[in-house]
Amino acid sequence: MRGARAGSVSDxxxxxxxxxxxxxxxxxxxxxxxxxxxxxxxxxxxxxxRALDRFDRRRPFGPWLxxxxxxxxxxxxRARALRAEVGGESLAEQPxxxxxxxxxxxxxxxxxxxxxxxxxxxxxxxxxxxxxxPGEIARLLDLPRGTVNSRLRRGLDELKGLLx
Amino acid sequence: xxxxxxxxxxxxxxxxWQVIRAAFAHREPVAWPRRHxxxxxxxxxVAAAVGAALSPPGRSVIDSLREAVGVEHAKTxxxxxxxxxxxxxxxxxxxxxxxxxxxxxxxxxxxxxxxWSPHGLYLVATKRNELVTLEDDGNVHWKLARRDVRFPxxxxxxxxxxxxxxxxxxxxxxxxxxxxxxxxxxxxxxxKGFFPIAPAWRPGPGHVLAVAHTDGRIRLWxxxxxxxxxxxxxIAPPIELAWSSDGSRLYALSRFxxxxxxxxxxxxxxxxxxxxxxxxALAIPPRGAAVALILHRQGRxxxxxxxxxxxxxxxxxGHFTRLEWSPDGRWLLVAWKEPNQWLFIRSTKVQTIxxxxxxxxxxxxxxFPSLAGWCCAR
Numbered sequence: 001m002r003g004a005r006a007g008s009v010s011d012x013x014x015x016x017x018x019x020x021x022x023x024x025x026x027x028x029x030x031x032x033x034x035x036x037x038x039x040x041x042x043x044x045x046x047x048x049x050r051a052l053d054r055f056d057r058r059r060p061f062g063p064w065l066x067x068x069x070x071x072x073x074x075x076x077x078r079a080r081a082l083r084a085e086v087g088g089e090s091l092a093e094q095p096x097x098x099x100x101x102x103x104x105x106x107x108x109x110x111x112x113x114x115x116x117x118x119x120x121x122x123x124x125x126x127x128x129x130x131x132x133x134p135g136e137i138a139r140l141l142d143l144p145r146g147t148v149n150s151r152l153r154r155g156l157d158e159l160k161g162l163l164x
Numbered sequence: 165x166x167x168x169x170x171x172x173x174x175x176x177x178x179x180x181w182q183v184i185r186a187a188f189a190h191r192e193p194v195a196w197p198r199r200h201x202x203x204x205x206x207x208x209x210v211a212a213a214v215g216a217a218l219s220p221p222g223r224s225v226i227d228s229l230r231e232a233v234g235v236e237h238a239k240t241x242x243x244x245x246x247x248x249x250x251x252x253x254x255x256x257x258x259x260x261x262x263x264x265x266x267x268x269x270x271x272x273x274x275x276x277x278x279x280w281s282p283h284g285l286y287l288v289a290t291k292r293n294e295l296v297t298l299e300d301d302g303n304v305h306w307k308l309a310r311r312d313v314r315f316p317x318x319x320x321x322x323x324x325x326x327x328x329x330x331x332x333x334x335x336x337x338x339x340x341x342x343x344x345x346x347x348x349x350x351x352x353x354x355x356k357g358f359f360p361i362a363p364a365w366r367p368g369p370g371h372v373l374a375v376a377h378t379d380g381r382i383r384l385w386x387x388x389x390x391x392x393x394x395x396x397x398x399i400a401p402p403i404e405l406a407w408s409s410d411g412s413r414l415y416a417l418s419r420f421x422x423x424x425x426x427x428x429x430x431x432x433x434x435x436x437x438x439x440x441x442x443x444x445a446l447a448i449p450p451r452g453a454a455v456a457l458i459l460h461r462q463g464r465x466x467x468x469x470x471x472x473x474x475x476x477x478x479x480x481x482g483h484f485t486r487l488e489w490s491p492d493g494r495w496l497l498v499a500w501k502e503p504n505q506w507l508f509i510r511s512t513k514v515q516t517i518x519x520x521x522x523x524x525x526x527x528x529x530x531x532f533p534s535l536a537g538w539c540c541a542r
């Protein structure tokens with residue numbers, strides 16, 4: 001972080017490569033759309049670049065980035081839910097769809113996760129992909145800890161039901 | 165879950181890194197060759213300018229106007245439009261209004277979702293199960309009975325036009341974008357699987373229709389043959405599509421970014437908005453390459469113009485709902501919901517602002533009326 005602030009591209013690249021995968025995966029698991037996830041994670045990093053000079057070095061970079069990513073992903077998923085699809089039939093020429101994940105376990109979990117609400121997806125992703133504690137999730141999402149715990153419990157129960 | 169990988173993750177990472185690195189390079193005081201720097205400058209300038217514009221207010225003369233919601237000394241009636249052209253206004257439940265330059269208004273009762281024909285000779289509007297073309301005095305030309313029609317848009321040349329519309333329950337192909345000749349003949353479906361936003365006709369001949377599809381891509385269709393002409397890369401779900409007046413650029417506005425595509429649906433530039441700023445509308449002037457945008461942040465709205473760089477025109481507390489350019493490109497009309505005002509802003513240098521209040525009651529509307537087009541003097 002210090003090197004990036006000083007203008008070092010290689011340090012910025014190290015920062016990017018260390019944090020991109022989890023940011024991108026977290027966004028994807030909330031929005032279930034690779035292009036949107038790429039946009040969301042990319043925008044979060046652009047925000048980081050813009051804020052480099054003002055960034056408080058005492059604060060860890062990861063939670064700051066994940067906060068932006070997950071909140072934007074929730075916003076995006078909510079917006080898409082409001083914009084229900086028109087037309088259920090497939091197009092004559094089919095667009096490229098993302099390949100299914102290689103790992104069967106991952107594929108099932110990811111599919112089931114898509115059936116949850118964006119809010120439930122987000123807390124599960126923060127807890128089980130990014131490994132934040134419920135207290136940390138509460139701070140990241142500006143939620144009461146009890147709300148985080150109940151969303152986690154309900155989300156995991158629903159996920160379990162879907163996977164059984 | 166920790167083992168999960170997004171398909172094509174490496175490619176996404178490298179694409180993102182190119183963007184991040186470019187943004188970082190622009191941040192540094194490094195003189196780049198201009199031809200390389202331009203697209204990056206565009207993106208960064210929007211971010212920087214919008215961020216500054218929607219930061220705590222209080223710098224310019226205009227800023228002082230907006231501290232109270234609404235512009236002071238607004239006229240209580242729309243006595244006239246500031247320039248030529250006629251306005252289309254949707255005012256449910258009364259219908260669609262046509263406003264003439266002298267301020268006279270004519271109600272076309274019961275209609276909704278109206279838009280002008282390319283040269284403003286006619287307009288198309290919908291009723292729930294009807295597509296109707298008419299003159300601005302209400303004289304109906306033809307009707308097409310279709311179930312649950314929405315988003316009619318009229319495109320083409322002076323002599324050969326098409327009307328695109330969404331039909332959610334039409335026979336044969338359910339939920340399709342359809343196109344019909346300007347004379348009411350040749351109705352056919354064009355495509356399916358689209359986002360519920362209006363399609364956009366490319367100006368000029370050829371009847372090329374841009375459609376935002378649910379797979380995140382914009383597609384260009386030849387409406388007459390249903391041939392797919394081009395497909396864009398995936399973008400965030402757009403809320404509005406619009407072509408530049410010369411048909412060389414297609415703008416797709418999402419909540420977080422403005423995507424600029426060329427006439428072949430190739431992505432030319434992405435103008436991302438800063439954090440916590442969300443876009444809601446755009447307007448294309450009758451000439452030139454500028455784009456006017458409405459942006460929102462924490463209860464405030466702003467209208468600005470992007471033309472190489474981004475420049476704020478006006479901002480205020482509350483919600484700007486729609487904006488329209490005048491036919492001569494000299495005025496921007498901004499609809500401001502909370503003070504129930506319209507603002508006519510003279511030129512992008514804000515030489516004059518004319519405000520009109522009491523808009524809802526002037527159009528006998530139960531909600532704040534929506535602007536549907538400012539077109540063409542006759």
